Amino acid sequence: STVGRFATFALIGLILASVVNLFLASTALVWITTLAGVAIFAALTAYDTQKLMELYATSSGGNLALRGALTLYLDFINLFLLLLRLFGRRK
Numbered sequence: 001s002t003v004g005r006f007a008t009f010a011l012i013g014l015i016l017a018s019v020v021n022l023f024l025a026s027t028a029l030v031w032i033t034t035l036a037g038v039a040i041f042a043a044l045t046a047y048d049t050q051k052l053m054e055l056y057a058t059s060s061g062g063n064l065a066l067r068g069a070l071t072l073y074l075d076f077i078n079l080f081l082l083l084l085r086l087f088g089r090r091k
Contacts, residue, residue, distance in 0.1 A: 010043075011040055014037055037082040049072065052064075
């Protein structure tokens, strides 16, 4: 679907923005990339869940459970880290 392609390209843009921010050290860009990252990984989680449901319906099993678990695990970990950055308090 188009959501998956859009989220993948947005993720590449997020990575590039993060690399640029390594040199700029802008706090505004950190907030922008964090908010964009939360939206991107929420979309990727929904897309990957739908993709796994379709693959499960058409596949006979095999390595699908391991691949699906790893994909969703990475989505959830990245989403958790971005939410922690967003709502975490620093002293």
